[in-house]
Structure formats: C-alpha cells, structure tokens
Amino acid sequence: MRLHAIFPQTEIGSDPAIVARLIREVEALGFDGLVAYDHVLGAEPGRPGWSGPYTIESTFHEVMVLFSYAAAITTKLELSTGVLILPQRQTGLVAKQAAALDVLSRGRLRLGVGVGWNWVEFEALGMNFKDRGKRVEEQIALLRRLWTEPSVTFEGKWHHVDRAGLNPLPVRRPIPLWMGADSEIATRRVARLADGFFAHFGASDEGAASAAQFWEWVKAAGRDAAHVGLECRVGARMTDDELSRAAERFRGMGATDLEFNTMRAGFRDVDEHLAAFRRFLARLRA
Numbered sequence: 001m002r003l004h005a006i007f008p009q010t011e012i013g014s015d016p017a018i019v020a021r022l023i024r025e026v027e028a029l030g031f032d033g034l035v036a037y038d039h040v041l042g043a044e045p046g047r048p049g050w051s052g053p054y055t056i057e058s059t060f061h062e063v064m065v066l067f068s069y070a071a072a073i074t075t076k077l078e079l080s081t082g083v084l085i086l087p088q089r090q091t092g093l094v095a096k097q098a099a100a101l102d103v104l105s106r107g108r109l110r111l112g113v114g115v116g117w118n119w120v121e122f123e124a125l126g127m128n129f130k131d132r133g134k135r136v137e138e139q140i141a142l143l144r145r146l147w148t149e150p151s152v153t154f155e156g157k158w159h160h161v162d163r164a165g166l167n168p169l170p171v172r173r174p175i176p177l178w179m180g181a182d183s184e185i186a187t188r189r190v191a192r193l194a195d196g197f198f199a200h201f202g203a204s205d206e207g208a209a210s211a212a213q214f215w216e217w218v219k220a221a222g223r224d225a226a227h228v229g230l231e232c233r234v235g236a237r238m239t240d241d242e243l244s245r246a247a248e249r250f251r252g253m254g255a256t257d258l259e260f261n262t263m264r265a266g267f268r269d270v271d272e273h274l275a276a277f278r279r280f281l282a283r284l285r286a
Helices: 017-030 061-074 091-104 119-124 132-148 185-192 204-218 240-252 272-286
Strands: 003-005 034-035 078-085 109-114 154-155 161-163 178-181 196-198 229-235 259-261
Touching: 003 078, 003 272, 017 034, 017 061, 034 061, 061 078, 061 091, 078 178, 078 259, 091 109, 109 132, 109 196, 119 204, 132 154, 132 178, 132 185, 161 196, 161 240, 178 272, 185 196, 204 240, 229 240, 259 272
Parallel strands: 003 034, 003 259, 034 078, 078 109, 109 178, 178 196, 196 229, 229 259
Antiparallel strands: 154 161
16 A cells, blocks of 8 residues: 555644654655645634534645645655545646646645535635535546647536637646545545545444445446555554554455544654654554
C-alpha cells in the first residue's frame, strides 16, 4: 500500500515556516503523498439547526493554494485533496485550478472530491445544498473532458460550455479523480464514477463487510476492480501493534493506499506531529 500523511489542518497554525517544515519533512521521511482536508468557511457554533465537527474556530488552509505552495518546495510527494467539496464550487474554475496545479507540480495532483455536509458553507458560497449529489455527477463528467480536450462543447442541466477549453492542459489527462462518501447512495456513486475511494471503513468485521459491498458495486458497474483504488485511514492514538493489525486488515479488504491522521491526538506542536509520522513509517515500513 502507498502511505500518505494527512496535513494537520486544524492544528498546524498559520506560520509559513512551520507549514513548510512539516511538508518538507513529510517528503524527506519517505511518504508517498500528502492529503489535505477542505473547508472554505466555518460556521459559528451554537447557531440553530446546525452542528458539525469543524467551526469558525477551526483553521483550514485553502487546499489549492496550500498545494501550490507544497508543489514549489517538494519534488516527489503526490498532493491529494481528501476531499475537495466540489458542488460548492464552479466546475470550470476547479478544472482550471487543478490543471494549473498539476502542471506546476509536474503531474503530482490527485483530486479527491465529495459532496460535503455543511449547508452553511454552501449557502455562503451561493450554491444549492439540496441538489449537490446529482450535480456532482455532471461536474465530474465535465472536469474529465476539460482536462483532456482542447475544445469542449458540453450541454448539461447545470453546465453549458460552447467550444471552450483550458490552456495549459494538465500533465495527467485526466487528473486522477477520487471520491469520498459515507452514505449508500454516495458510495454507489463512487463505485460507478471514481478512480478511487477515500473510505471511512474501520479495521473491523463491519468495515470488511462495507469494503466487500463497495467492491461488489464496482463490479456491478461493469468496472475492473484492479483499476479502482481504495484508501483507508489510521490515527496517531493507535499503538504500534494496533497500526500493524489495522494495516493488515485494510490490505485484506483490498486497500491500495493508507493514510495517517495526527489530528485530535493531543499534540502540542509540529515536532510531536512529525514524531508520530516517523513512528507510523517505522512500524509499517520496518
């Protein structure tokens, strides 16, 4: 399995020197990639009818800008959005940003997308929260065409493109497009459309059943499972033995990628995050 470090968005702070140090160290340690979560706006906690794991008090660096910075100070790391909330953004603009980032990183972008959960964010960005699931399918189709064709004509329910295109086109055509999901309908969409799945399965019997169901949906969609990726997640609160057992369990579920999360583990500074990254690699690459 390829191993990825999750960028500790909510705990890294805003000092560019610290951000750069962590990114450079992740590459120097030998990780295959860096994954970053995405949120544009945080909601004020306590508002009626709203709850969520992140609020206006949670730090989030904008992922396309962050990865442009990361591309300039690294040479090998794959840069993955895990995941970009696609339906709250203009499709053509995302296509352009992703293509530019792929060019500047020499083909190191993997675009993970999802439909999101925070209606406050959608509302503030002027996008419809209620139709986001249906809209994302059209967005994916348009993204892939914009990344591979110099001139595109596209007529959909939400998009109209008349003989227009991106220049420059990305290095990888199309850019690998993965998806995150939790609900059944969203996971079925991943199985039909995505190059890979950012999954939240646990390393358990229940997780194994969920993974098996996902692979069945991939096959039902007429796709070759060998060409679809599966990325699972472990965290820094796990012991060394727990990490090893989880990695083996995920490998048995068909996971191609494994990511390591150091947030919410009580770390106080970048040194403690980096120490956890070292422990993770030492255990899984021993």
